[in-house]
Amino acid sequence: MQLEYIGAFNVVLGVLARFWPVWIALVLVMGASFAYKKRLGLYGQLFDSSVGIVGVGICLFWLFTAIFASTISPFNPLAQIPIMKDALPGAVEPQSGLVYLFGGDKLARDVFSRMVYGSQIVLIIAPAATGFALMVGITLGLPAGYYGGRIDTVLSFLANLVLAFPVILLFYLLVTPGIMETPIPYAMAGLFFLFPIIFFSVLSWTRYKKRPDRLYILLGLTLIIGGWVYAGLVFDADPFRIIHIDPNQLNIFVAVVFASSPGVFRIVRGLTMDIKTRDYVAAAQTRGESPWYIMLWEILPNARGPLIVDACLRIGYTTILLGTLGYFGLGLAPESPDWGTAIKDASRLLRSFIHPALPPTIALMSFVLGLNLLADSLREQSMKD
């Protein structure tokens, strides 16, 4: 049976049309940001430069793509329709009359839908892993920089130890099917996921030590929400069955946090050592504030600029790491629609078909580019102050 094709121009139109929820959301958010940019602080200042606008635009584009993935994609990313095997872009699927806009891959799945769904995996894991890495890095980096001495020596040695691992070797050792039979990933998850709870507890304790009415509410909230998420993620024992993570996703998550937290640690440590010589820190010390109050409420807010820039770059870097994992077939399921796995599958068949390879590569590149542009323009804005 012969497949029908639509022309290249119609493919472009079709792709633009499929993304309609994204365009509406983009116009709304960007328009509102433009209108109120004076009142939006650092975020509003991004709209003063073209680089910043492009960066925010690309990041929001992928964010909305991930949110509206089920509306945008015409097909199920895992569904195989045998007749569409290796179909070229623009092939019409005979039964539903819908179009394989970017063609079909070797397992007859829609490349376009897989690209759209792939954004979900990246946009969930990359920012979350970066967030945890930030928590770990900040909680350990602040005391290392502030106290110095033996704590600093030990923590820096450990951080350098992890940094001396080539990332790829780390992943080959930590993300294997074998290691899931051992308690190692769960122990590491148990350790890393403690840090946010510790961080927020100390944060509220130091601030409201003298005001028990506020303190008990905040501490209680932190412990209940933190404990709930912790139970769900580490032990997969969420009593309400809302928070759940696959064992292999947990493994990836832990490995990525492990690989990127020493970097955050080094940056926070350096910033702390710089900021602790300032006058306002000396003033706080003279007032008799506790060391942790000074670290969390005097030093950390003043280190936020470089940390935000680093977080943006780090989300991009984590995206690249996830792609690397997918490319080597580590951790993620073989049929998973994430971009790295798609690139791996397509790159083996480049000699015969090139169309399944291009959408995931361009998607990954554009998302990381957006984040890098965002980081660059944030850096320029924070330098102006």
Add this chain to the structure above:
Amino acid sequence: MLSFILRRLGTMALTMLCLTMVVFFLINLDPNLKKLAISQTEMHTSAEQLENWLVNHGYRQNFFSRYGQWLGIVPKQPVTDPATGKPARRFAFCNDPVEPTFSGVLQGDFGCSTKFKTTVASKLFPALSATGILMFWVLMVMVPISLLIGILAGMREGSRTDRTLSVASIASTATPEYVSGVIFTVIFASWLGLLNGSAASASRGITFYNFTLPVMTLAIYGIGYIARMTRASMVEVMTQQYIRTARLKGLSFGSVVVKHALRNALIAPFTVIMLQFPWLLTGVVIVEVMFRYQGFGYTLVEAAGNNDIDLLLGCSLVSVFIVLITQLISDVGYAFLNPRIRVQ
């Protein structure tokens, strides 16, 4: 200076000891050993036979004694042949000693590769030299281009050249090897047909045709990063007092850049280039797998995929060593290049 280097070497040795122990532990986890036993014995062996295989090949000895044997500070014990009861070689295909001897990494014995049925040394070192050639060409391409881009961009901050080159280098840092590799292969091999999409023939002889794509792919990710660092350093130098003085005494812009700014601006990129090596290692693995080039990265993936314990240990040792030695060189080199820094 000498005591500084010695202290750094001491820390380095300690780091390597810790790292190899961690790697040794992770590679010898029980599931990995079981998979090794399954792949090394015939099909359909019972759990008991697998366990026997592991015991017979010495994998069930105490962890620390095995680590000591691998390192070479505990004498390596030959295994006993279950049939004859006499001491025998662990693996027939490599020359393990039959009597207890100190034979570990410290003595230069890296062990046996179970996947390639040979000694690790005879597999690892040819692979390393193949990767060395690749690295050489990558550096030859990457360093001059990135320095040039960085200097041109940083010469006049905020100019149109600066903006264009900055966006281009940001774009290149957003392109990991597996992305640029695919895109370059599509453009240069599939569409234009100029270059070969596989470097498998490069181990017999390097030609422009089969080696350009891997080198390009590997270089492009680093170029952006080094160029941005060079630009930042150049921008900083161009705001210094002595540059203004040189301009005021009537020197041309070109000669100020070449004679006064360049030397000072190139100190920071030196560190960055040295610290690029660990990143290049990951890139090497991706590129060698993608273009089927039989080098170090290819060996590492083969070793990891087949639970080849000794070979993977050898690979980790080499890569950790490269990371640590480049860190050391960058620190020492920085102190040499920058007269303002004096090491106590």
